[in-house]
Amino acid sequence: MCGIVGYVGRQDAVPLLIEGLQRLEYRGYDSAGVAAVKNGTLRVAKAEGKVRDLLDGLPKKVAGPIGIGHTRWATHGPPSDLNAHPHVDADEHVAVVHNGILENADSLRAELEREGVEFLSDTDTEILAHLVGRSTQPELEDKVREALRRVQGAYGIAVIDTRTPDRIVVARNGSPVVLGIGNREMLVASDVAALVKHVQQVVFLDDGEMAVLTADGFTTSTLDRKKTDKEPQEIEGDVEDYEKGGYEHYLRKEIADQPQAVAGTLRGRLDERFATAHLGGIELSARDLRTIRRVKILGCGSAYYSGIVGAELIESLARLPADAEPASEFRYRNPVIDPDTLYLAVSQSGETFDTLAAVHEVQRKGGRVLGVVNVVGSSIARACEGGIYLHAGPEVSVASTKAFNASVVAFALLALHLGRVRDLSPADGKRLITGLERLPDQIATVLEDEEVVRQAAQRFADAPSAFYIGRVRGYPIALEGAQKLKELSYVHAEAYPASELKHGPLALISPEMPTVVIAPDDHLIDKNRSAMEQIKARGGPVVAVGHSPFAGLADETLIVPKNEPELDSVLLGVPLQLLAYHASMLLGRDVDQPRNLAKSVTVE
Numbered sequence: 001m002c003g004i005v006g007y008v009g010r011q012d013a014v015p016l017l018i019e020g021l022q023r024l025e026y027r028g029y030d031s032a033g034v035a036a037v038k039n040g041t042l043r044v045a046k047a048e049g050k051v052r053d054l055l056d057g058l059p060k061k062v063a064g065p066i067g068i069g070h071t072r073w074a075t076h077g078p079p080s081d082l083n084a085h086p087h088v089d090a091d092e093h094v095a096v097v098h099n100g101i102l103e104n105a106d107s108l109r110a111e112l113e114r115e116g117v118e119f120l121s122d123t124d125t126e127i128l129a130h131l132v133g134r135s136t137q138p139e140l141e142d143k144v145r146e147a148l149r150r151v152q153g154a155y156g157i158a159v160i161d162t163r164t165p166d167r168i169v170v171a172r173n174g175s176p177v178v179l180g181i182g183n184r185e186m187l188v189a190s191d192v193a194a195l196v197k198h199v200q201q202v203v204f205l206d207d208g209e210m211a212v213l214t215a216d217g218f219t220t221s222t223l224d225r226k227k228t229d230k231e232p233q234e235i236e237g238d239v240e241d242y243e244k245g246g247y248e249h250y251l252r253k254e255i256a257d258q259p260q261a262v263a264g265t266l267r268g269r270l271d272e273r274f275a276t277a278h279l280g281g282i283e284l285s286a287r288d289l290r291t292i293r294r295v296k297i298l299g300c301g302s303a304y305y306s307g308i309v310g311a312e313l314i315e316s317l318a319r320l321p322a323d324a325e326p327a328s329e330f331r332y333r334n335p336v337i338d339p340d341t342l343y344l345a346v347s348q349s350g351e352t353f354d355t356l357a358a359v360h361e362v363q364r365k366g367g368r369v370l371g372v373v374n375v376v377g378s379s380i381a382r383a384c385e386g387g388i389y390l391h392a393g394p395e396v397s398v399a400s401t402k403a404f405n406a407s408v409v410a411f412a413l414l415a416l417h418l419g420r421v422r423d424l425s426p427a428d429g430k431r432l433i434t435g436l437e438r439l440p441d442q443i444a445t446v447l448e449d450e451e452v453v454r455q456a457a458q459r460f461a462d463a464p465s466a467f468y469i470g471r472v473r474g475y476p477i478a479l480e481g482a483q484k485l486k487e488l489s490y491v492h493a494e495a496y497p498a499s500e501l502k503h504g505p506l507a508l509i510s511p512e513m514p515t516v517v518i519a520p521d522d523h524l525i526d527k528n529r530s531a532m533e534q535i536k537a538r539g540g541p542v543v544a545v546g547h548s549p550f551a552g553l554a555d556e557t558l559i560v561p562k563n564e565p566e567l568d569s570v571l572l573g574v575p576l577q578l579l580a581y582h583a584s585m586l587l588g589r590d591v592d593q594p595r596n597l598a599k600s601v602t603v604e
Helices: 013-023 051-056 104-112 125-134 138-146 249-256 258-266 286-290 302-318 327-335 353-364 379-383 402-421 424-445 450-461 472-487 496-504 524-539 565-586
Strands: 003-008 031-038 040-048 066-072 096-099 155-161 166-173 178-181 184-190 201-204 209-215 216-220 294-299 322-326 341-347 367-373 388-389 463-470 490-496 515-519 543-544 557-558
Touching: 003 096, 003 155, 003 379, 013 031, 013 051, 013 184, 013 463, 013 515, 031 051, 031 096, 031 286, 031 515, 040 051, 040 294, 066 096, 066 155, 066 496, 096 125, 104 125, 125 138, 125 155, 138 155, 138 209, 155 543, 166 184, 178 216, 184 209, 201 496, 209 496, 249 258, 249 450, 258 402, 258 424, 294 302, 302 322, 302 472, 302 565, 327 353, 327 490, 341 353, 341 490, 353 367, 353 379, 353 463, 367 379, 367 402, 379 472, 388 402, 388 450, 402 424, 402 565, 424 450, 424 565, 450 472, 450 557, 450 565, 463 472, 463 496, 472 565, 490 496, 496 524, 515 524, 515 565
Parallel strands: 294 322, 294 341, 341 367, 367 388, 463 490, 463 515, 515 543, 543 557
Antiparallel strands: 003 066, 003 184, 031 040, 031 066, 096 155, 155 166, 166 209, 178 184, 178 201, 209 216
């Protein structure tokens, strides 16, 4: 969601801050700002809107060798210049940028107002600036410690002070903070994307940790002043991975990346000799795996939908009861944590707050939880006891595409692994390995038929709403397809099991209401044909996604190659990504940054 960038070194910080903020634009935001210190003076510039709006009005006097920047996604108070970060204290010595939400903001604000503090914004972040600025502690890091002891909630913060113009103090609790180690300079950000052009090594702060950055290095400690030792990690990927690669949008590039992304998820993990998958991040013996009696998958949004596919794969291949649940609801129902259940937390960014909270809930009650994440070193990856990295490459666009399919493939690998430990035959194992190896080329084949999808997308450009339906393996793909249409085009869409159509939704079918039917050539094909007939009998347009044409039933058919039935979900979802993309283009939407949404949801 919000983005943080900071720099201390010998260069002018502001151009680096602006560049870093531009690399964080995919996270979703509504205002931006920078602050820098030069010759003992703090200069701040901020603006509602995009980073380009900030840049257009940026005064030349906002400069200096140390600075912090921010992109804000509104929580406390509407988008405005005043509510944009950085926020400063009354004496204009301290500037603060902050990701997260302070839960006791109202009481702290009231207390400060009784003490005579006048607030300029509606934000909770300005409270931090005043707390730090009013502290009588001698060192900036101690001022920040004192302030943070008074706040409750999630935060990732960066603080500068004109009285100590050689350092940035940063801290984290529930919101990511990453240090970038340069040559006689240090950077900090909320995401590696802002650092990748300038550094090769990074350090991830843990919850309850803070760091002091100077041009010559960094130190880390807990809020209780206990020093911590952090090992730098090499950045995975390079700056080109965060570029559009000749495409108009990141989203379209990432759809095109999927053959390579799926190949990356599979690389080195298929064992043809023993007809199984090797998953080095799962440090459970075959004996441990055989003690598992149930699998529970936790995720949000597209990650949750991939979890539904994953649960079906695990149940069918490993013959283990499995289900998926929204991580955002999980901890609030006081769940019973079973020691014989394997919990899986899935998140592209590895920073999704609700999913991380669900991980902590499982661990607090004695359960074991593994991560299925894309970003190496992310919070969920480090919180879990092991897991599967997707290796899909950076995903910049807010709407997930390649990470969704990489997650499904990762679940297929896990299902194969669990199945072979249990009762899945070597013949079935080899059959699935062959199918997995075919996926990258088959995805590339689907992408070659983009013009057909573009034509089908015209049916949605003027539609007030749409249905997506499917059965069993097709249902979660319908959920994900409807999600993509909503996210990208703002056309209302709902997904239902096709069997539920006649139990209510059929009342809405009309010539103005297109329905996407996920209809692979499987044992339910006749059932899906029957659903199409019911829709056509009521004048509803039908777009079918399957393995062969549906003459007389579908107005448009998006055909995908046939793989093994368990793996068809990966291929069936690709045309739906293109469908949503082209509907969005026809409607003139902001494809990479849909309104009100953020890539990494780090607040509740």
